[in-house]
Amino acid sequence: xxxxxxxxxxxxxxxxxxxxxxxxxxxxxxxxxxxxxxxxxxxxxxxxxxxxxxxxxxxxxxxxxxxxxxxxxxxxxxxxxxxxxxxxxxxxxxxxxxxxxxxxxxxxxxxxxxxxxxxxxxxxxxxxxxxxxxxxxxxxxxxxxxxxxxxxxxxxxxxxxxxxxxxxxxxxxxxxxxxxxxxxxxxxxxxxxxxxxxxxxxxxxxxxxxxxxxxxxxxxxxxxxxxxxxxxxxxxxxxxxxxxxxxxxxxxxxxxxxxxxxxxxxxxxxxxxxxxxxxxxxxxxxxxxxxxxxxxxxxxxxxxx
Amino acid sequence: xxxxxxxxxxxxxxxxxxxxxxxxxxxxxxxxxxxxxxxxxxxxxxxxxxxxxxxxxxxxxxxxxxxxxxxxxxxxxxxxxxxxxxxxxxxxxxxxxxxxxxxxxxxxxxxxxxxxxxxxxxxxxxxxxxxxxxxxxxxxxxxxxxxxxxxxxxxxxxxxxxxxxxxxxxxxxxxxxxxxxxxxxxxxxxxxxxxxxxxxxxxxxxxxxxxxxxxxxxxxxxxxxxxxxxxxxxxxxxxxxxxxxxxxxxxxxxxxxxxxxxxx
Numbered sequence: 068x069x070x071x072x073x074x075x076x077x078x079x080x081x082x083x084x085x086x087x088x089x090x091x092x093x094x095x096x097x098x099x100x101x102x103x104x105x106x107x108x109x110x111x112x113x114x115x116x117x118x119x120x121x122x123x124x125x126x127x128x129x130x131x132x133x134x135x136x137x138x139x140x141x142x143x144x145x146x147x148x149x150x151x152x153x154x155x156x157x158x159x160x161x162x163x164x165x166x167x168x169x170x171x172x173x174x175x176x177x178x179x180x181x182x183x184x185x186x187x188x189x190x191x192x193x194x195x196x197x198x199x200x201x202x203x204x205x206x207x208x209x210x211x212x213x214x215x216x217x218x219x220x221x222x223x224x225x226x227x228x229x230x231x232x233x234x235x236x237x238x239x240x241x242x243x244x245x246x247x248x249x250x251x252x253x254x255x256x257x258x259x260x261x262x263x264x265x266x267x268x269x270x271x272x273x274x275x276x277x278x279x280x281x282x283x284x285x286x287x288x289x290x291x292x293x294x295x296x297x298x299x300x301x302x303x304x305x306x307x308x309x310x311x312x313x314x315x316x317x318x319x320x321x322x323x324x325x326x327x328x329x330x331x332x333x334x335x336x337x338x339x340x341x342x343x344x345x346x347x348x349x350x351x352x353x354x355x356x357x358x359x360x361x362x363x364x365x366x367x368x369x370x371x372x
Numbered sequence: 373x374x375x376x377x378x379x380x381x382x383x384x385x386x387x388x389x390x391x392x393x394x395x396x397x398x399x400x401x402x403x404x405x406x407x408x409x410x411x412x413x414x415x416x417x418x419x420x421x422x423x424x425x426x427x428x429x430x431x432x433x434x435x436x437x438x439x440x441x442x443x444x445x446x447x448x449x450x451x452x453x454x455x456x457x458x459x460x461x462x463x464x465x466x467x468x469x470x471x472x473x474x475x476x477x478x479x480x481x482x483x484x485x486x487x488x489x490x491x492x493x494x495x496x497x498x499x500x501x502x503x504x505x506x507x508x509x510x511x512x513x514x515x516x517x518x519x520x521x522x523x524x525x526x527x528x529x530x531x532x533x534x535x536x537x538x539x540x541x542x543x544x545x546x547x548x549x550x551x552x553x554x555x556x557x558x559x560x561x562x563x564x565x566x567x568x569x570x571x572x573x574x575x576x577x578x579x580x581x582x583x584x585x586x587x588x589x590x591x592x593x594x595x596x597x598x599x600x601x602x603x604x605x606x607x608x609x610x611x612x613x614x615x616x617x618x619x620x621x622x623x624x625x626x627x628x629x630x631x632x633x634x635x636x
Binding site for chain 2: 236293
């Protein structure tokens with residue numbers, strides 16, 4: 068299917084769900100791209116995964132009660148994130164083990180709840196893998212406003228979140244509320260996950276949070292650039308993924324994630340400074356040059372990984 | 373002049389308000405175990421004091437207590453004559469290098485500016501005064517030419533200087549340095565030594581933990597030997613008695629440590 072045909076379908080009133088799905092997929096990918104920068108830079112990928120699991124019982128309850136999925140998921144995700152933050156104050160059991168316990172338990176609870184609902188098999192698949200049909204109009208606004216709110220909070224707390232990510236002890240010593248900043252970040256991650264669930268699905272949403280920022284990180288050493296590139300890559304993946312999914316009748320969540328993964332692999336190979344090819348090429352050049360480590364300005368010394 | 377009896381004599385001479393840092397009879401427990409007991413310590417403006425002791429002696433705990441990140445069981449910490457409080461006391465903290473996320477995509481300039489985050493305050497952007505303080509700090513540690521370099525591309529010595537500059541950006545009167553020399557080669561150590569001596573000459577008070585005894589005996593005006601308690605406190609030439617070193621480090625009289633002490 069050509070791009071023109073895709074544009075035709077987007078404007079076809081019989082296919083009204085298609086532009087809606089596209090708008091939601093792009094908006095949520097953009098938001099996830101920005102939030103994901105913090106997740107990637109702090110090595111919180113596991114927490115992102117965990118939050119994605121934790122929202123599931125909320126979705127299940129919302130589904131059974133015919134309520135708002137976004138609201139249900141947000142409540143469940145935030146509750147579980149708070150539980151972790153509180154339990155993590157005791158150092159006997161490490162945070163990653165706690166996450167392993169609580170978030171998977173939450174997921175299990177979701178499965179049990181949704182199994183009580185009639186015709187659950189179909190809806191289960193929709194939750195897990197995403198779908199572009201059956202999105203109510205009001206979700207468009209919920210996703211839009213929630214996304215804007217998330218970006219606003221990140222903009223306002225950027226300096227503090229960076230300071231905490233750089234060095235927690237120093238952040239504490241200058242009086243920053245490190246615990247509350249962690250909570251805010253967890254809540255923002257949860258909200259970003261929840262607004263992305265509709266189209267991408269519970270399992271694949273992690274990719275929106277991690278892959279575009281990781282790709283952006285390969286392309287730049289500057290945080291502002293990274294935080295601009297990541298949502299572009301995420302939004303672009305959503306757009307291209309939805310187009311491919313519509314054209315070839317592929318599952319939308321999976322297609323979007325595979326497009327993002329393709330971008331990551333391309334960046335891995337082709338990134339101007341840190342890509343595999345650039346390294347190889349520089350490595351060959353360096354063997355001809357002087358040996359030994361230069362550390363002064365203009366030196367070719369690389370950070371050890 | 374080498375027993376612990378020397379300690380009260382030393383602190384007794386100083387008035388609390390004149391010292392950049394005064395630690396009074398500090399007891400700290402961690403996880404129910406005693407880590408520090410009856411610690412008394414003072415650092416004057418213009419003084420570089422070395423805090424020396426074996427692993428687990430409570431050096432880092434003492435620094436964290438000075439930053440008021442730990443609640444002591446007893447005693448108190450005065451910074452510039454006022455009880456220490458996070459965000460209120462102007463302390464330049466230079467943590468061990470591994471505490472900092474060096475893989476973060478941030479330039480030297482931005483990393484140094486991040487030291488002022490608490491000062492700038494919530495919902496505010498750094499102003500002219502913040503940029504000026506950061507620029508002065510960067511010049512002070514001679515990283516001017518690397519100000520736009522990503523921190524991940526710096527050498528160990530340059531990284532240490534970034535952390536010092538970040539602490540200096542707060543324009544503190546007191547600097548706490550945690551193991552600044554660990555893992556650095558000799559020329560780099562020398563460079564840092566000069567930097568610290570220069571900062572002391574400018575009137576800053578520096579308290580530094582270190583494992584480098586030779587360097588500390590050379591460059592510190594005063595050494596504090598710590599092992600749960602302050603075992604001794606005095607100028608390096610006052611600390612020639614092997615007994616205090618044996619007590620601090622729990623080593624026998626055959627330890628090569630004592631040869632260093634006598635030679636120093």
